[in-house]
Amino acid sequence: MRESSFAPSRVLIYLVVSLLAAAWLAPLVVVVLNSLRTNEEIAQGSMIGWPQHFAWGNYALAWGGFCVAESCNGIRPYMLNSALITIPATILSTLLGAVAGYAVSLWRFRGDNWIYGIVTLGLFLPQQMRLLPWTIVLRDIGLINTLTGLVLIHTIQGLSFTVLFCRNYYVAIPHELIRAARIDGAGFFRIFWRIILPLSPPILIVTVIWQFTHIWNEFLFGVTFTTGQQQPVTAALIALSAAVADIPQHGVQSAAVIIAALPTLLVYLLGGRYFVRGLTAGAVK
């Protein structure tokens, strides 16, 4: 409602909105400040406070020297695991989703609506219904406790989202374009490469951002199908807080939390517009 203007109460509006924004930022500010305070300093006061002197060493410890379970390599190996899971799974699920979304929207075939309907059911089905079957499938094909196993799961499960996003986008492409190309003798892949892909960057960015954040942030599969050195960083963070429960190390832990959250925060800062579009595209199913 751009037309309205609450002139007399504008000060109040700014006040309320600033307070709310401060409340929303507070957890982030607190954890950033704590990542720069020593463990002793936090233990003497509370989690909320300004660093007396900047303890940059927390980041070095969190990255490469801290002990999680038996090994003392910090969260670096787990960050690497998350990257090795997230990047291939994002690329694979996006590419396959683009081809399949193109096929179900513009290349009609028998049963396409049915199969599309079933695939999108994956958006709703609770993960708990898939935990046991995945355990057995991964064990039988020898991929339990491997990064490849998690890539496989995220690729297949991600298709529900990527096919939906791409299909909804491709449906809006004029069918005449495809028909004309077919009359000229272009086949399925030629049309995909020459016509569909050049039109696709907007939806591919949305899909990549959505898949990247989802897979990076995923925890349940990581903790169920991998242990120890094979775990993604989300699972490692939980293991870390369990490990330091007796002797709190909140400074180092805060630094680890920041490092683990950094990739998705960066993606959000760089592609916020597309992130929101994915959010709302996922909502209006």
Place this chain on the structure above:
Amino acid sequence: MVRRLPEFLMIWVPLLLSAAHLISFSIWTIWISFTPSTLIPVSGWVGLHNYTAVLASRNWQIAFDNLLLFGIAFVLFSLMTGLVLAILLDQRIRAENVLRSIFLYPLAVSFVVTGTVWSWLLNPGIGIEKLVHDLGWTTFHFDWLVNRDMAIWTIVIAAVWQSSGFAMALFLAGLRSVDADIIKAAQIDGAGPIRTYWRVVLPTLWPITITVIVIQLQFAISAFDLVRALTNGGPGIATQLPALVVYDLMFQRSQLGRGAAAAVLMLLILLAVLLPYAAWRYVQRRQANHA
């Protein structure tokens, strides 16, 4: 046919893998829920025994009560917060983009991270209570995280903080799509801004509201990461939720049959939310087509 093989594979393999795993995995889990499986899946038939055992367990009963309270409180508060944020941001204020980014950033971060941070803030020994004590107000009390009766509310707080930006984004899109002519007409009729909002603008948001409610409920039903990081179901089992019960039965107590039954119960709760929504969408679409 051979010439078309690559295209055939590229279309069908991903679609069939996705569809086949959804159907076969669901059927398999439902089947397991009727078997006496414990440590490993076994065949056999125990009827509804696993279901009655789960439903009779204290763990599940607390989880279900918690889900009701958490689901309702979380959805109500995140809707209200989201609506207030959207209305505020709709007032042609400066730095709207920055503010919108601030309210949405929690959605980009994992529940593990935000749950961990909130567990520090809400921990009376090191968080907000300790800060207020250090500032001199020593009788201040805010110990919900470790209080059996109140701990579930800490999950509500963290979940509302995390997710109201989502409601805000959808409401804002709705507010922006309201026909400017209708608003002008209302103002010409002498309606003030508050009256205009209440009578003209907000009623148009109903379809969005229902969509947001359904999506937030879907999140509440399968909530796992946030609780795991924030309270891990504690103190005791005071913040137990169905998703944690399933995990506990399947992977900690090796009660596969019961775990599967609890997972199917989760699915049924979800269907109780989704089926009416699907019916509502169907009716809406038919009305739109007839109009």
